[in-house]
Amino acid sequence: MTVFERxxxxxxxxxxxxxxxxxxxxxxxxxxxxxRVVGYALHQNPDxxxxxxxxxxxxxxxxxxxxxxxxxxxxxxxxxxxGVGFTPEGVVDLEKYIWHTDVDNR
DNA sequence: TTAATGACCTATC
DNA sequence: CGATAGGCCATTA
Numbered sequence: 615m616t617v618f619e620r621x622x623x624x625x626x627x628x629x630x631x632x633x634x635x636x637x638x639x640x641x642x643x644x645x646x647x648x649x650r651v652v653g654y655a656l657h658q659n660p661d662x663x664x665x666x667x668x669x670x671x672x673x674x675x676x677x678x679x680x681x682x683x684x685x686x687x688x689x690x691x692x693x694x695x696x697g698v699g700f701t702p703e704g705v706v707d708l709e710k711y712i713w714h715t716d717v718d719n720r
Numbered sequence: 721t722t723a724a725t726g727a728c729c730t731a732t733c
Numbered sequence: 734c735g736a737t738a739g740g741c742c743a744t745t746a
Contacts (some may be wrong), residue, residue, distance in 0.1 A: 616743080616744080617742085617743060617744085618743085618744085635728090635729095636727075636728055636729085637728075637729065640728085640742095645741095645742080647728095647729090647740090647741050647742060648728095648741090648742065648743075649728040649729060649741085649742090650726060650727090650728050650729085650741070650742060650743080651726090651728090651741090651742055651743050651744080652727085652728075653726065653727040653728055654725085654726055654727075654728095654742090654743070654744070655727090655743090655744090656727055657726070657727050658744090659727090667727080670727080671727095672727080672728065672729085673728075673729060673730090677727075678727035678728095679727085
């Protein structure tokens with residue numbers, strides 16, 4: 615069991631219409647300092663079908679420039695399709711759509 | 721085993 | 734506000 619597996623498990627638990635930051639996923643995975651590892655894990659993205667990487671964004675609510683999912687536009691499209699709103703700045707409104715976890719506060 | 725890398729985050733200039 | 738530097742960790746070569 616590698617850290618990647620844990621990260622994937624967390625990402626899979628992100629509900630539709632909600633987004634989570636790398637730091638958030640890292641914290642849920644077990645360590646708050648796995649933010650980079652989370653990015654690295656998603657970079658591999660062994661199962662794009664079951665791992666909604668587009669729901670994982672950085673602290674700015676923005677996606678990676680090197681997003682190998684189809685482009686940043688693709689991610690924005692997917693998130694909008696799920697009901698996630700964007701700010702005029704072109705980033706996700708983390709204050710409203712960030713995932714707070716089920717146990718903590720839905 | 722050592723060295724290098726990376727889809728990050730925070731603080732500072 | 735934008736750009737730069739450093740820190741942190743696991744994975745890969």
